[in-house]
Structures are given as structure tokens and as C-alpha cells.
Amino acid sequence: MDVNTNYDVIVIGGGPAGISAAIEAYNANKGKVLVIERNDSLGGILPQCIHNGFGAINFGEDLPGPHYAHRYETALRELPVDIMLDTMVVDLTPELDIYTMSSYYGYQHYRPRAVVLAMGCRERTRAQIRLPGTRAAGIFTAGTAQRLVNIEGYMPGNEIVVLGSGDIGMIMARRLTIEGAKVLGVMELLPFLTGLRRNYVQCLQDYNIPLHLSTTVNKIYGERRVEGIETIKVDENLDHVPGTEEFIKCDTLVLSVGLIPENELSRKAGVQIDVRTNGPIVDSDMATNVPGIFAAGNVTAIYDLVDYVSKAGEIAGFSAGRYAASQEKNHHEGSRAIRIKPGANVGSIIPQQIFIDDLGDRDVYLSMRPNSLLERMVKVELDADSEPVMSFREQYARPAEMIIRKLKPRDIEKLKATETNELVANIS
Amino acid sequence: MNQRNYDVVIIGAGIVGSMVARELSKYELSVAVLEKEADIGMGQSTSNSAIVHSGHDPEPGTMKAKMNVRGNELWYQIAPDLEIPIENTGALIVAVGAEEQSGLYPLLEQGQKNGVKGLEILTREQVLEMEPHLSPDVTGALSTPTAGVVDAFQGVLGAAENAATNGVEFILDAEVRGAVVEDGVLKAVETSQGTFSASWFINAAGVHSDEILHMVGDHPEFEITARRGEYFVFDESTFRVSNVLFPMPSKKGKGILVTTTTHGNTMIGPNSDPTGDKEDHSVTESGMHEILEGAKKLVPMVSPRGVIATFAGLRASGNYKPDGHRKDFLIEVSKAVKGLVNLAGIESPGYASAPAIAEYVGELLRGEGVSLKEKADWNPKRHRIPRFKEMDHAERAEIVKANPAYGRIVCRCEEVTEGEILDAIHSPIPAKTYDAIKRRTWLGTGRCQGSFDYPRTMEILARELGMSMTEITKKGPGSVFLYRQTKEEVV
Numbered sequence: 001m002d003v004n005t006n007y008d009v010i011v012i013g014g015g016p017a018g019i020s021a022a023i024e025a026y027n028a029n030k031g032k033v034l035v036i037e038r039n040d041s042l043g044g045i046l047p048q049c050i051h052n053g054f055g056a057i058n059f060g061e062d063l064p065g066p067h068y069a070h071r072y073e074t075a076l077r078e079l080p081v082d083i084m085l086d087t088m089v090v091d092l093t094p095e096l097d098i099y100t101m102s103s104y105y106g107y108q109h110y111r112p113r114a115v116v117l118a119m120g121c122r123e124r125t126r127a128q129i130r131l132p133g134t135r136a137a138g139i140f141t142a143g144t145a146q147r148l149v150n151i152e153g154y155m156p157g158n159e160i161v162v163l164g165s166g167d168i169g170m171i172m173a174r175r176l177t178i179e180g181a182k183v184l185g186v187m188e189l190l191p192f193l194t195g196l197r198r199n200y201v202q203c204l205q206d207y208n209i210p211l212h213l214s215t216t217v218n219k220i221y222g223e224r225r226v227e228g229i230e231t232i233k234v235d236e237n238l239d240h241v242p243g244t245e246e247f248i249k250c251d252t253l254v255l256s257v258g259l260i261p262e263n264e265l266s267r268k269a270g271v272q273i274d275v276r277t278n279g280p281i282v283d284s285d286m287a288t289n290v291p292g293i294f295a296a297g298n299v300t301a302i303y304d305l306v307d308y309v310s311k312a313g314e315i316a317g318f319s320a321g322r323y324a325a326s327q328e329k330n331h332h333e334g335s336r337a338i339r340i341k342p343g344a345n346v347g348s349i350i351p352q353q354i355f356i357d358d359l360g361d362r363d364v365y366l367s368m369r370p371n372s373l374l375e376r377m378v379k380v381e382l383d384a385d386s387e388p389v390m391s392f393r394e395q396y397a398r399p400a401e402m403i404i405r406k407l408k409p410r411d412i413e414k415l416k417a418t419e420t421n422e423l424v425a426n427i428s
Numbered sequence: 429m430n431q432r433n434y435d436v437v438i439i440g441a442g443i444v445g446s447m448v449a450r451e452l453s454k455y456e457l458s459v460a461v462l463e464k465e466a467d468i469g470m471g472q473s474t475s476n477s478a479i480v481h482s483g484h485d486p487e488p489g490t491m492k493a494k495m496n497v498r499g500n501e502l503w504y505q506i507a508p509d510l511e512i513p514i515e516n517t518g519a520l521i522v523a524v525g526a527e528e529q530s531g532l533y534p535l536l537e538q539g540q541k542n543g544v545k546g547l548e549i550l551t552r553e554q555v556l557e558m559e560p561h562l563s564p565d566v567t568g569a570l571s572t573p574t575a576g577v578v579d580a581f582q583g584v585l586g587a588a589e590n591a592a593t594n595g596v597e598f599i600l601d602a603e604v605r606g607a608v609v610e611d612g613v614l615k616a617v618e619t620s621q622g623t624f625s626a627s628w629f630i631n632a633a634g635v636h637s638d639e640i641l642h643m644v645g646d647h648p649e650f651e652i653t654a655r656r657g658e659y660f661v662f663d664e665s666t667f668r669v670s671n672v673l674f675p676m677p678s679k680k681g682k683g684i685l686v687t688t689t690t691h692g693n694t695m696i697g698p699n700s701d702p703t704g705d706k707e708d709h710s711v712t713e714s715g716m717h718e719i720l721e722g723a724k725k726l727v728p729m730v731s732p733r734g735v736i737a738t739f740a741g742l743r744a745s746g747n748y749k750p751d752g753h754r755k756d757f758l759i760e761v762s763k764a765v766k767g768l769v770n771l772a773g774i775e776s777p778g779y780a781s782a783p784a785i786a787e788y789v790g791e792l793l794r795g796e797g798v799s800l801k802e803k804a805d806w807n808p809k810r811h812r813i814p815r816f817k818e819m820d821h822a823e824r825a826e827i828v829k830a831n832p833a834y835g836r837i838v839c840r841c842e843e844v845t846e847g848e849i850l851d852a853i854h855s856p857i858p859a860k861t862y863d864a865i866k867r868r869t870w871l872g873t874g875r876c877q878g879s880f881d882y883p884r885t886m887e888i889l890a891r892e893l894g895m896s897m898t899e900i901t902k903k904g905p906g907s908v909f910l911y912r913q914t915k916e917e918v919v
Contacts (some may be wrong), residue, residue: 001825088837090824099824101824101828101835101845104845121877122879122880123879126877127738132712132738134710136907137862137901137902144878144883148883153913154912154914155914156910156911179914203790220711221710224904224906225906226904262529283483339484344525
């Protein structure tokens with residue numbers, strides 16, 4: 001099989017991260033760029049997200065998902081960038097060998113000069129939360145239910161219980177209600193909401209759908225189709241409270257129990273994964289540990305807002321384009337690397353490393369996932385040897401909402417002024 | 429309803445029924461298999477540990493012991509012809525502590541009496557070298573090198589497809605509801621798909637084999653209790669073991685084991701929970717806890733992380749004790765009615781025994797004077813659906829060139845292509861449900877558990893079977909996925 005070495009940058013995945021990565025990879029150097037998308041259209045998950053809430057940051061508008069995707073797709077299609085749809089990357093090596101499969105193009109082998117990983121994420125399933133009960137029809141992840149309703153045009157059930165208060169779960173509770181189903185309730189294991197507050201108000205409250213916190217599904221009934229579920233309360237240690245079981249008759253259980261970055265290809269290529277984000281460890285270029293492999297979007301960590309996914313894609317794409325064009329492979333030479341570690345009340349952070357002397361005009365977005373619920377004004381601090389280097393305030397810290405800080409020139413100056421190689425992010 | 433007539437009707441298309449079907453397909457006989465579910469192998473045959481046991485465990489002199497040892501031998505002969513994934517991994521019965529260690533010798537002796545080859549007691553060092561993940565507390569093990577792992581569904585499918593290719597009819601969704609006995613002869617059975625008459629009936633009805641017996645007034649005292657066993661399946665990247673690892677057996681059975689399947693996923697289980705309900709395949713919180721704790725005793729690194737699937741299987745645990753104290757398979761030509769062979773209470777090691785049971789059914793029928801004339805054109809071979817995931821680069825390039833449907837990957841985690849799904853739908857025993865495709869292609873069994881492939885697989889099924897999306901089921905009547913179109917009027 002011949003190997004195609006014509007491309008400077010290949011972007012794996014044509015969702016929001018991949019599209020903006022491809023645009024910026026081209027803009028960086030006007031090189032040859034290819035986007036490989038396994039679906040038959042671009043946009044990733046956005047075409048099925050027909051609700052609004054996209055684009056506030058990047059367009060200053062409140063757009064539905066397909067509209068947001070369309071704007072980026074239009075911009076991409078104006079450029080001489082190649083796009084292969086309905087094509088799946090089945091292998092990626094540390095030497096940047098890419099093998100793809102497609103009905104139309106057949107089995108292909110590429111070796112570009114740089115790769116951007118933009119494979120997004122997948123939903124956690126029933127098995128990952130070890131949900132007891134039968135294996136009947138009528139158990140869907142929220143994303144699958146969303147695809148069935150919004151793209152295929154079919155109703156997965158009539159009487160529905162949603163497990164998990166993630167955003168897609170709440171949005172689907174509303175969507176299924178609008179389409180004539182009865183959503184009997186949203187169960188949340190944790191004592192607080194795991195999705196955005198605005199979705200609670202607009203999707204549950206406005207439609208009289210009850211939310212049950214500290215409650216989970218204990219058992220699924222029905223051998224062939226779901227016939228009901230048993231719920232149970234949990235205590236502060238998330239242990240079941242015996243005696244609080246309740247049977248709810250329903251035909252469908254929708255699961256919104258979290259998302260996991262999809263990194264099977266990254267692992268094949270030897271990309272190092274952060275156990276906190278479940279995504280590649282990236283630096284301020286969105287570069288991974290494997291030379292020439294960059295990553296952006298939900299493949300690196302789960303984002304709440306697509307606008308920031310697009311921005312991360314831009315950084316990764318631009319860096320990949322620049323990398324592909326440069327003869328000098330280690331372009332960080334001479335720059336100090338500052339590692340950034342999560343500290344108090346911070347679950348994870350990206351990027352995990354900043355090349356402070358090599359930022360050029362590139363933006364750096366520090367994206368932090370709080371791991372505690374603090375409903376008050378909080379201070380976010382970056383400390384070197386327990387001494388604050390920079391800090392800023394936020395209205396609150398919620399696990400459901402990433403705290404994102406675009407570093408300002410004075411922030412960067414402060415970081416440059418230190419001599420540290422490690423910063424710890426704390427929320428207090 | 430119409431009445432159909434055969435020389436032999438087999439009740440149940442599990443591993444026993446399918447192996448018997450294949451055996452009888454060698455001869456000039458008209459044979460039909462009746463299966464109550466929408467697909468073959470829906471019962472205990474495919475929700476078990478998927479192990480070809482060596483035969484060290486049953487008590488010497490029992491049918492269990494004889495059939496297991498012979499079945500083990502036959503499996504390795506038959507599997508290549510039928511392209512059934514099988515691996516002769518060997519098994520270790522692991523002892524922890526002095527008491528268990530001394531228990532290894534009676535086990536060895538029992539195995540030798542049963543005629544199991546290659547048995548050997550290994551030292552702690554030998555065991556840990558073979559299986560580095562084992563607990564450091566291990567003191568030794570009985571090695572049973574003839575044991576192996578098999579793809580449980582492919583085993584049933586291989587035998588059944590081969591039988592079908594050789595002329596056996598498989599009738600699905602055909603539940604036996606009554607028997608027609610005249611003058612002490614079983615003449616026919618009534619099913620949800622009409623009446624089937626035959627000269628001989630083979631009762632291979634698994635957990636329901638006692639009900640068939642009772643329909644004809646045979647062995648009224650015989651009863652099957654369904655004992656549920658729960659399992660965890662881990663992602664391929666978690667950890668692997670080379671041998672099947674058993675704890676020391678107890679009264680409850682062979683115990684909670686650790687095995688790496690032919691698919692490369694490590695699996696732990698089963699516990700043993702007498703449910704009574706023969707259709708209860710649910711997984712319980714306490715059961716899951718029990719198997720985790722049980723497996724940890726053998727392999728301390730076992731943790732819930734990396735679990736991609738849980739399932740429960742039912743064992744057809746009979747109460748047949750021909751000598752009054754040892755439980756055994758009930759394998760005999762019925763003494764109550766003429767024209768019936770019972771293969772009842774086939775619990776573990778039933779899967780391993782199945783080819784031997786099939787061979788024995790041939791002997792029983794011959795003994796009853798049935799003329800078994802060999803077919804001149806009997807084909808011993810069966811070909812599996814090609815598996816894209818297991819192909820190398822050149823094979824992949826080749827197959828997509830030959831048929832572009834193999835280029836469209838429907839299931840991302842397990843890399844199952846549309847070509848494989850089409851093959852499954854148009855196979856000798858057609859896959860007509862989502863689960864039937866899942867079991868033939870392994871689609872939807874990976875990390876995302878079908879989240880991505882559901883819509884596309886349903887579309888392909890609907891297109892190929894000329895059905896609407898709302899008629900597509902997970903596993904037959906009563907298990908539809910979709911209720912209506914969104915813009916359909918709700919009545």
C-alpha cells in the first residue's frame with residue numbers, strides 16, 4: 001500500500017475543535033491540510049444539538065448548535081482544505097502513520113508532518129456506573145436519545161426517567177416532553193446539579209420536571225423492554241440508604257452520567273494521558289508529548305461551552321501548521337516550561353504546561369474544573385512555592401462549570417518574572 | 429395452523445441442541461430445531477464463563493465426567509472446521525494457604541480417575557511465573573492444561589450454521605406449548621408456530637427441559653432451579669491472564685474465576701444465586717460486590733475501574749441423582765414415552781460436554797434402531813463472517829476493494845463494518861434483531877456499549893428486512909427500541 005505524504009497537517013475529527021483547527025492550520029502557513037471525519041457530515045455532535053446556547057463568546061449571539069457549526073463549516077469550506085467524510089481513522093502510530101477506512105476512498109495510509117487529535121468524547125454508559133438490573137430495550141444514553149429524536153425523528157419511549165443531571169440529560173428531558181413523552185423525573189446521585197444552572201431553569205423548572213438530588217437508580221425491571229425502575233436515596237458518602245427504595249413505572253431510562261474523552265487513537269500513538277482529565281497532557285501550543293501530535297477540544301478534557309472548544313482548536317491547528325512548516329522540530333528550545341498542577345478545590349486543569357518564553361501572539365486559556373461546590377465569591381490563585389504569582393476572582397466555583405481565564409499580557413509578564421517551573425492552581 | 433413432519437425435532441437451539449443438530453445433519457434425516465427465542469443461543473449457552481473445562485471437576489463415574497472429558501477432546505477437533513474461536517489456554521485451580529494446598533491432591537486424583545490428561549501440581553514459584561497478577565498469597569495450583577476458552581456464541585452459531593447448511597431447519601420464535609402423546613408415543617409438539625410431528629424428539633430445552641419432561645409425564649420429580657451467575661467484563665486494556673484461574677471448588681461449585689476471553693477481555697464471575705425465576709437475567713448490587721471480592725482473592729488488582737459490561741446468566745441446575753447422592757446430567761431415552769430423548773439438567777460443564785452429548789445422541793438413536801445413513805455430500809466446514817478488526821493492513825485494503833460496505837465502520841469501538849452486519853443479516857440463520865447482530869459481529873460490545881451504533885444498525889436492519897424502524901427489536905417480540913415517529917399523531 002502506498003503512503004500519502006502530501007499533507008502538512010491532518011486533523012482527526014470534524015467537530016468544532018477539528019474545524020477550527022483545520023482553518024488555523026491552513027492560516028498558519030497556507031500548507032496542505034486534510035480533515036478526516038467519521039460521520040457523513042461535519043460539526044460533530046452539534047447538528048443534533050438543536051437547542052440554543054451556542055456562540056455567546058465567539059459571535060456574541062445565542063445560536064442553535066447546527067447554526068453555530070454551519071458558520072465554522074462555511075469558513076472552512078472557503079479554504080483549499082481537503083475534507084474526507086464517512087471515513088474513520090483506525091490506526092495512528094507515534095511516527096504519524098494514519099490508516100483510514102472508507103467505503104468511498106477505500107483503505108488509505110497517510111503520513112503527514114503534523115496531526116491534530118480532535119476526536120471529541122463519548123458518553124459514559126450503564127456499565128461504567130454498574131447499574132444493576134436487566135438488559136432490556138429502552139435504556140439509552142442521552143446523546144443517543146438526542147440523535148434518535150432530532151436526527152432520525154423517532155421517539156425512544158413514552159414514560160421516561162432520566163438518570164444524571166448533566167446538560168444533555170436535562171436538555172433531553174425537555175426535548176422529549178415537547179415531543180409528547182412524559183418525563184417522570186431526573187435523578188442525580190450527587191447532592192448538587194452536575195449540569196449548568198440555566199439548563200435546570202429552562203429545561204426542568206419551566207416544564208415541571210422534578211429533579212431528585214442524592215437519588216440514584218437501584219434496579220431496572222423488564223426482561224424485554226424496560227417496565228420500571230427502582231430508585232434509592234444515597235447519603236453523604238453516596239452509599240444507598242436502605243428503606244428509601246421507590247418503584248417508578250416507566251418504559252425508558254435515559255442516562256446522562258458523564259462524558260469521557262475518546263483517546264483510543266491517542267493511546268495507540270503513545271500520547272500521554274492525564275488521569276484527571278482523561279485526555280492528553282498538553283502544553284500552551286496544545287502539543288502532546290509525541291512530537292507532531294497536537295490535541296484540542298473534548299478529546300483533551302470535557303468542556304461546558306463549545307465556544308472554548310473552537311478556541312482550543314484554533315491554538316492546536318495554528319501550532320500544528322507552524323510545526324509542519326518548521327524545519328526546526330524543537331521550537332521550544334530556550335523556553336522555560338512551567339508545569340501547572342491542580343491544587344485546592346481544583347479537579348483538573350489544561351494546559352498542563354506553558355512554554356512561557358515561546359508564546360508569541362498566541363492566546364493561553366487556563367481551563368480549570370472545580371471539584372467542590374462553592375456558592376460564594378471565590379479567589380483563584382496560581383502559586384509558586386506557595387506564594388501567589390497571579391490571582392483573580394470568580395462569582396462562584398461549581399463542578400458543573402469550568403473556570404476559564406484567558407491570560408492577559410500582564411499575567412504573562414508576572415509568570416515570566418518568576419523563576420519557577422511549577423505553578424499550583426488553588427480556589428479559595 | 430399447519431402441521432409439519434420431520435424425522436427428528438430438536439427442542440432448543442442452545443449449544444446442546446445445535447451440536448445435536450450438527451451431528452444429525454450428517455445423516456439422511458429430516459431435522460428441525462425449535463427455538464422459543466428470536467435467535468439461537470439466547471439462554472445459558474452464551475451467558476456463562478465460556479470455558480471448555482478439562483473434566484477434573486465432576487465426580488468420577490458420572491455422565492458429567494464422561495461427557496466433559498470426551499467433549500473437551502472433541503471441541504479442539506471440531507472448532508477449526510467451524511471457525512469457532514477457541515484457545516487451549518489451560519486452567520489453574522489456585523490454592524491459598526496450607527488447607528487449600530492439601531486439597532489439591534484429591535482434585536488431582538479425581539481428575540486422573542476421570543481420564544483428564546496432563547494434570548500436574550505446580551509450586552508457588554511456577555504459578556506466579558505463569559500468572560504474575562495472582563495474589564502473592566498463593567501456595568500452589570493444580571494445572572489442567574487441556575482446559576481452554578471458547579467464544580460461547582460463535583460455538584453455538586458455528587454448530588447451528590453448519591447444521592443449517594447441511595439441511596437442518598431452524599425455526600425461531602417457536603415455543604413448545606404442548607405435547608401430543610398417543611398410546612405412549614410422543615407424536616407431536618404444539619408450538620406458537622404450529623404443530624411439529626416427528627418420529628423422534630430431542631429435549632434440549634436448557635432451563636426449561638424439566639417443563640418438556642413434565643408435558644409428557646416423564647420424571648415428575650425432576651426439577652430445574654435456575655441459579656443465577658453474574659459477571660463483569662473489563663476493557664481489553666485492563667489486564668490479562670494466560671490461564672483460566674479458578675479458586676478451590678466449594679459446595680456451591682467451581683467458584684468465582686478470572687479468565688481472559690477469546691476477544692481479549694478479562695472477565696470475572698460468576699457468583700451463584702438461586703433465583704427460581706428462569707427468565708431473571710438481572711444484575712444485582714450485592715452480586716456485583718460478591719464477584720469483585722471473590723476475584724480479588726485471586727487477583728488483588730481487580731477493581732471496578734475498566735469494567736465495560738455486566739451480565740447475568742442462568743444455570744439449569746437439575747436435581748437428578750441416579751445413584752441417590754451424586755447430581756448428574758439427565759441423558760436418556762425416555763422410559764415414560766416412546767420417541768423422546770432427554771438431555772435435561774445440562775448445567776456446567778454442559779458447554780464443554782455438548783459435542784460429546786451430540787455424539788452420544790447418535791449412539792442412542794442407533795441403539796433404538798433409527799437408520800443413520802451418512803449423507804454423501806455432508807460438509808463439515810463452516811465459514812465465519814470476516815472480521816475487519818482482526819485483519820492486517822493488506823487484507824483490509826483488499827476487502828474494501830472487493831466490497832465497499834466493508835469500508836463503512838458502524839461500530840467504532842469494535843470496528844464492525846456495514847459489510848459484516850449485512851453478512852449477519854443474510855447468513856444461514858439470519859440475524860433479525862439488534863442482539864442477533866451484536867452476537868454475530870461483536871458490535872456494540874465495546875466501551876460505548878452501542879451508543880453510537882444503535883441508530884445506524886437499526887436503519888440497516890429496517891432496510892434489509894423491509895421493516896419500519898419502530899418494528900426493530902433488541903431481542904424479539906416485546907423489545908422494540910422506538911415507539912413512533914416524532915411527528916406522528918399520538919392516538
